[in-house]
Amino acid sequence: xxxxxxxxxxxxxxxxxxxxxxxxxxxxxxxxxxxxxxxxxxxxxxxxxxxxxxxxxxxxxxxxxxxxxxxxxxxxxxxxxxxxxxxxxxxxxxxxxxxxxxxxxxxxx
Amino acid sequence: xxxxxxxxxxxxxxxxxxxxxxxxxxxxxxxxxxxxxxxxxxxxxxxxxxxxxxxxxxxxxxxxxxxxxxxxxxxxxxxxxxxxxxxxxxxxxxxxxxxxxxxxxxxxxxxxxxxxxxxxxxxxxxxxxxxxxxxxxxxxxxxxxxxxxxxxxxxxxxxxxxxxxxxxxxxxxxxxxxxxxxxxxx
Numbered sequence: 001x002x003x004x005x006x007x008x009x010x011x012x013x014x015x016x017x018x019x020x021x022x023x024x025x026x027x028x029x030x031x032x033x034x035x036x037x038x039x040x041x042x043x044x045x046x047x048x049x050x051x052x053x054x055x056x057x058x059x060x061x062x063x064x065x066x067x068x069x070x071x072x073x074x075x076x077x078x079x080x081x082x083x084x085x086x087x088x089x090x091x092x093x094x095x096x097x098x099x100x101x102x103x104x105x106x107x108x109x
Numbered sequence: 110x111x112x113x114x115x116x117x118x119x120x121x122x123x124x125x126x127x128x129x130x131x132x133x134x135x136x137x138x139x140x141x142x143x144x145x146x147x148x149x150x151x152x153x154x155x156x157x158x159x160x161x162x163x164x165x166x167x168x169x170x171x172x173x174x175x176x177x178x179x180x181x182x183x184x185x186x187x188x189x190x191x192x193x194x195x196x197x198x199x200x201x202x203x204x205x206x207x208x209x210x211x212x213x214x215x216x217x218x219x220x221x222x223x224x225x226x227x228x229x230x231x232x233x234x235x236x237x238x239x240x241x242x243x244x245x246x247x248x249x250x251x252x253x254x255x256x257x258x259x260x261x262x263x264x265x266x267x268x269x270x271x272x273x274x275x276x277x278x279x280x281x282x283x284x285x286x287x288x289x290x291x292x293x294x295x
Contacts, residue, residue, distance in 0.1 A: 003284050012237070012252035012283075015230045017144035020156060024132055030164050031128070042126035042171060 120176040123167075131170075135163055138180060142187055145254040148237055149191045149245060158194060162187040181256065185264045188246060195242055236286045244279035247272055 041048075091098045096105060116137045122130035139159060146162075147155040165186050173182055237248060246265060250256045251272075258276070262269045 003287055005280060008280055008283060008287075009252060011233055012248065013255075015233055015237075015253055017141065017253075018147045018152065018155075019140035020143035020147065020152070020159070022136060022139060023156070023160065024135055027135060027160055027163055028128070028132070030160065031131075031167055034164060034168070042124070045125055 117176050117179070120170075120173070120179045124170045124173065124176075131167055134179070138183060139163070141180075141254060142183060145184070145249055146187055146191060148234065148249045148253055149188075149242075150194050151238065154194055158187060158190045161190055165190075181260045181264050184250065184254070184256070185266075188250075188264060191246075233287075236283055239286055240279055240282055244275050244282060247275035248279040248283070251276055 087098070091101070096102045116134055119130040119133045119137075123134055142162065143155055143159050146158050149155075150158060162183060166183050169186075173179065237245060237253070240248060247261060250261045250264060251258065256264065258269055258272050261272045265272065
């Protein structure tokens, strides 16, 4: 008698499972023994993500402030340059306009 | 056993390192995995292979892209361990990946299998365990473990057509193992 595909498939599907014994304590021990840096890091991943985000924000703020500081230095440099140029021009036209020259002229016998 | 939709949230929690979630996954998915591995390598090796599969799964969980694919992904890990077991048992033989004829030559039906009929689960189990390994994988994953052909194709990393061919040839081989007995059964 030839076994048809259908009954063979049905018979195979009807084989009851062999569930075996649950041994979580053994598995837990194995996981503990093989705990690597990577697996330990995983537990802290959410915290590390938040900390990393905060650090990024801090870095961004720091960078922005540094750029602002650089701009004010540039601005101060420009102001100084303008003031010096104006001062030198004034001294050229009126030598005694320079308080140092004036003081020197007054104290020189 | 919890249905797969019940344990999917545990996968993402276990990925974050939650050992309690992994314990729940273990309790929910172990019985079916144990049964499949038992049919592939026998009960003596099944317990060890299942525990090793879960250890490996725990270590590699962050690499799992799709939480819903956990069951198939775990089977793939287990099948690789089962193949290692087969290799260690016969160090000079290689498991043929694609050479189906080679597999047919490799193992003929076990004469000790005394199959009395399709109704006897124990005899059917013995017939399945007498199948060449390459066919046994497909038959166990599909008929006993309930995985669809596409999923088996991913688990075994072979084309869909190869899985279908292995299933057909596995059935054919089972029929040959079972038929002589059926013929004499009144």
